[in-house]
Amino acid sequence: MSISLIVLALLVGASIGLTLGMLGGGGSILTVPALVYVLGLSAHDATTSSLVIVGLNAAFGAWLNCRRGPCMLRHAFVFGGIGLGAAFLGARVSQYIPEVWLLTMFGSLMLIIGSMMLRPKVQAKTDEQAIAWPAVVMGGLGVGFLTGFLGVGGGFLIVPALVLLLHMPMRTAISSSLIVIALNSSAGILGHLQGSHFDWTLIGLIISGGVIGNLLGTRFAQKVQVQTLQRSFAFFVIALGIFLVIKNFPLA
Incomplete structure (x- = not known):
């Protein structure tokens, strides 16, 4: 492995980790394109490797965030547990939708969510007991289905869902979303063990x-x-949404 490839792998990993640690999302979006267009992996191997990279980065970020601030573990595990089943259903439904339309809907959803995050809202509740469990369950189902339907890690969906639907403080939502990302990535890795190639040296550098x-x-x-x-x-989500809509909107 050349020195330039080692440096690129470390920079890719640092960008993913910085995004996850600071914003609680975006890692899965950055990982696959970086593995394909920067490091030269096939799309299939990039998707599989990204689950390992994003999952471990998210788990590490969750550990750091929970040490330094509030972390609602019960909400995270409800989102993770319920979201896994809903994500499976969403993935089955998405098989009947053309890829260009999936990506266009994905970008459109990001534009909507980013715009909602920019709107003024009431002060988030800080009392964990004030958040209703039915809302947590419905949020987990909705985010899980969209995550499976659009085939992404879902951190950028989970954070605004926790903030906007459950009125969580932003920093608490970031910590909780990282736990959910780690859980979803673990389940995805188990589903891709057969027939997948792992370049563990490259993965190790990116994780470092x-x-x-x-x-x-x-x-x-x-x-x-x-x-x-x-x-x-919000601006991060909107920028990615604009890129995906422009790149994938079917003109013909």
Whole structure:
């Protein structure tokens, strides 16, 4: 493995870890394109490897965030458990939808969510008991189905769902979303064990870079105002949504 490839792998990992640690999402979106277009993996191997990379980065980021601030474990495991079943159903339904339409709907959804995050909202509740379990269950089902239907990790869907639907504080939502990402990635890895190729050296380098990025991201997130963090996340989601709609909208 060349030095340039090692440096690229570390930079890719650092970018993924920084995104997960600071914003609680976006890692799965960054990982697959980076593995394909920067590191030269096939789309199938990139998808499989991304589950390992994003899952471990998310687990590490969740551990860091939960050590430094509030972390609603019960909500995260409800989202993870219920979301896994709903994601399976969403994945089955998505098989009947053309890929270009899936990606276009995916980008459109990101535009809607990003716009909602920019709207003024009431102060998030900080009392865990004030959040109704039926809302948690419905949120987990909805996010899980969309995650499976669109074939993504779902961190960028989970964070706004926790903030907008359950009125979680932004930083708490980030920690909780990372736990859900790790759970979903673990289930995805089990489903891709057969017939997949893992370049463990490359994966190890990316994860190492991700650890550094996660450390920087979680530290930065603790120092930035919640409003600034939320607006940054919203613009991040909107930018990715615009890119996907322009790239995939079927003109013919």
